Amino acid sequence: MSICPAITPPSNVPKATGTVEIAEPSGKLTLADRQLFNHLLAHAYRRLITDEWHTVQMSEIRRFAAEARGGTPENDNRRMKDSVKRLQATVVEFNYLRSDGGRVWESSPLLSTCRIDERLGSLQYSFPSGLRERLVEPALYSMISLRVQWEFDSKYGLVLYETLKRYADRDAAQPWWSVKTSELRDLLGCRDKLTDWKDFRRRALDPALEEIDRLAEFRVLVIETRQGRGRGGGQVVAVTFQIERKPKEDAAATVRELDKPKVQRRGERRAKAEDIVSAVATRKALHFLTGAEAGTRLKWVKRAEAMGIELPKAASAVENLARWVPQIAVALVAEERIR
Structure with a gap:
């Protein structure tokens, strides 16, 4: 068995039309499975036809993914093994567009035999023979950024x-x-x-x-x-x-x-979503209290005081609601069941 030496994968991988349009109707492949497949394809791409077997250090994959995500690499291979097994077990069907415009339907597992050497920390893998030709179709392909795909x-x-x-x-x-x-x-x-x-x-x-x-x-x-x-x-x-x-x-x-680190981006998106929720709740709460009876406004003034909110004089007056209601708007909308 000839095993090619480990090489650093390129930052982009040409992905043939057929494999870009993989249809896996059952939806069993996870995001991590698809990201790993792209990474393995990028690593093997230059020798895909000439070599049956390819070798990659699993620590390199974990490090590459962590750097792209702005996080810390995982310290074991459990999740990667699970992804490999799902890629091996998943029979996909894909539509392939030949260079002459003809359409072809095929089905195949995404990975063939794989071997993990725990001592060396390496993954040896191969693609099904019938799939390899499709993976390097020169006529039509998409240039996929490995960095972007991990994001x-x-x-x-x-x-x-x-x-x-x-x-x-x-x-x-x-x-x-x-x-x-x-x-x-x-x-x-x-x-x-x-x-x-x-x-x-x-x-x-x-x-x-x-x-x-x-x-x-x-x-x-x-x-x-x-x-x-x-x-x-x-x-x-x-x-x-x-x-x-x-x-x-x-x-x-x-x-x-x-x-930006991925954690920062998630935090910013979460904060933005919370701001939107707060703004919507404020609008609903103000509309509700503006049209409510004086007793209802006084009830929420007392609730705000109990929450430790600093209130203006004559807080229940309609003209003063906007000065304190935004701080309790979410709770008010939920309790009053405002839609």
Whole structure:
């Protein structure tokens, strides 16, 4: 058995069209599984056809991921082993677009035999023979940034980023991608999950687009195609993703965002979300108390005093509510069950 020497993976990996559009309908692959697959592909890419076996130090993968995320590397291989096993066990189907434009359907496991040498701390792995040719298809590919792919928090975001990146890289004034909703569900691993379109958009598609907007060098507009009659204009049967490259100043802001530690970015997003919740609660609470009876306003004045909030004179007067209500707005809205 010939094993190639360990090499440092490139910062980007060309990912062939077929593998970018992997459809794993069951959704068993996790975000970490997909990130690991990209990393292993990048490490082996230059020797993918010539060498059956490839070797990588597991500490390098953990360190690379930790640096991209702005965190501390894990100190064991348990999670990586779990990911390897899922990649081996998952039979994926993917649509492959040949250089002549013909479409081909194939299925394959993503990884073949793997071997971890605990003493050396190395992972030896191989790709299925029928898959290797597809992984290096020279005609159509997408250049995936390993650094960016480790930054994603959801697999929906990563999968959609990889797919749309191929269209964003095209030399077109207005790149776009149209897809049936059934194919999009399979691509994101939601064939039997989030079956209601509104739930699918709210919990899978919209969060994925939000991540892409923060992390990628492009942003995306979604246009729904509806068919039939009914509320909202019928059933959504297809979507078109219109891709827009970010202006220089916005692209520079994205780079600055990536330079922040991941923990900091999460904290900032959480604080922003809390600010939005607080602002909405304040608006509702003020509207409620402004139209409430004097007794209700006095009740909440006493509640605010009990909470240790410093109140102005004549705190229950309508003109003074805005000076103290924001500090108790969330509690007021919850207790009064204001919608």
